[in-house]
Amino acid sequence: MSRLSDSNVQLAHEIIARYPKPKSALIPLLHLSQEQNGYVTQDAMRHIAELVGVTPAEVIGTATFYEMFKFEPVGTYLINICGTMSCALLGAEELMHHAEQKLGIRAGSTTDDGMFTLEHAECQAACTEAPCLQVNYRHQYRVSTQDLDAMIDDLRSGALRDEIPAHGTLTRIRQRTHPNEVGAVPVDEVTEAPVWISKHEATEAPA
């Protein structure tokens, strides 16, 4: 069973309510399910389809476009090594080679103990801090091969458990639903200019 838990269903309803059309909540809900299970399960996608009011096929259609969604279990720690230009110029290839040796796996695969998945990645918006990588999308900057060894040892020993949650947890602080929110309005229900615009329209020529 990997439908969304009761507390996540409640969160899902809050998220859906923020959008004028429920389908807009698909990506956030897929992240939520990945946070719950470590990857996106078929059951979760069916459940999300129910919550959003689309077919499961539509959910799969959207989900499979995006690289962050995994459809089978990955390691607790997903290590993405950037190989795009700025990082490549400063040794990304050696870093990847070293990581493969250290973990004993080829990029694109997972260690037997389910701890690590290693992947080639593209530019991580940290190009001035090359070469860089992400562990469960947490940036590491200017990574030497020694840094990489130390990091993997620390991840193994659990020394970084608080800093880097298991794969799937993207952010630990969420936007709250606020009592003073206007609230999303279905698109078709708005036909007039908002009041702060309309009250000036009588007195002012439109810009």
Place this chain on the structure above:
Amino acid sequence: MSTAITRDYTPGFYEGDRPKVVTSRFEYEDSHTLERYHATNGYEGLRKCLAMTPAQMHDEVRASTVLGRGGAGFPAGVKWGFTPKDVWPRYLVVNGDESEPGTYKDRLLMERDPHQLIEGCLIACYAVGLSHCFLYVRGEMPLAHERLATALNDAYDAGYIGKNVLGTDFSVDITLHWGAGAYVVGEETALIESLEGERGMPRLKPPFFPAAIGLYGKPTIVNNVETLANLPFIANEGSAAYTAIGTETSPGTRMIAISGHVKRPGVYEIINGSTTFRDIIYGDEFCQGIRDDNELKAFVPGGGSAPWFLPDQLDIPFEGREAGSAGSMLGSGAVMVMDSTTDIPKAALTLTRFYAHESCGKCVPCREGGTWLYRILERICDGHGTTDDLDQILEVGQSICPGEMPHAASERLGLEATPFPYKMTTICFVGPSAYAPLHSALTLFPEEFEAKVAPSPKRTKIPVTAAS
């Protein structure tokens, strides 16, 4: 790096003794908090904005001529004016999908000064009558998400967002949205598709630009994070103070990231329009020259999609039109520097691979052509290419960008510049971007490709042996 992972520390930015428009709070460790924002003039721009009429605020932004920072450099005030009259609701979508190779500035702005971005969004919403703002942040940026979520929660609590902002009749929601890993979603129509819960594939435009038909088919302004981060300054200090910085065609400042083989790679807020590439790469307050005092070989002036420049172009200022007539573009403000030790075909491979990989698959020249270019180039770099492959690159390139490709002038090769832009057969710029860096590399450094390939079998004698 030490393994004591410093998640709260986003490195890479260097201050300087220059005017600051968007990085004025970066010096404070707590620059992301509402307390610091309040202590440094925060939300004062919003108050001034709310004291004006929406049209007056729009005029102020129009007069500032602030240019879009997402890549195309279109004036924000003019774009805002494209919303059709009397069609409601209208939306704001903030493009925080930063993923163009070499680009690192929007993430800094979101992590270090989230309230500045929020204030910018509020100003835009007030001026254009946008009743709901969606902040689309790239999925692979958890710290930016956390900082923005905290800032939004605090700003709602403080009455800056929600019903009746600061007791006025301006009411607006800002919703933080998550991406999930797809470069092409940075393209504005793909961003909208993605926000609607679809696969992030660009829409065909023209005829309909998002300002007319966007999110849910309604008028939608899409602006880059840095573009919006400029607005609190403009509301506070006025458009004249803004245009007093920079040049007439490129006002204000600009965030740029310089990476690669320089001594001090980093993100800098530069004076727009007048700072030259020589200043940026060699200047003491910027990158301080090439690592190990090597020779400069080439540089990418405006993100991975941009045609390359040579040392011949160092004295060109960081200004859109000048870069355009010299054969390239400034794009997202990312300079990638290659020194004399660089293997040029291999450097081009890392970019062509990127764009081939990021193709959404909607148009054939990009989906097939990009992949072909990548495969051919990989074969060449692996030492299995022939001279035939070089011709093939140009042929495939022509099917993506027919006609002359922009490129820089080279004294060494006796080449004159072909100005930007190019023609294209694809819906968006991902296809051409797979070709542009490769075309530059091949045009400006033909000898490095020739050195890697064997003569085509058609031009060599292959004798018949017993085994064959």
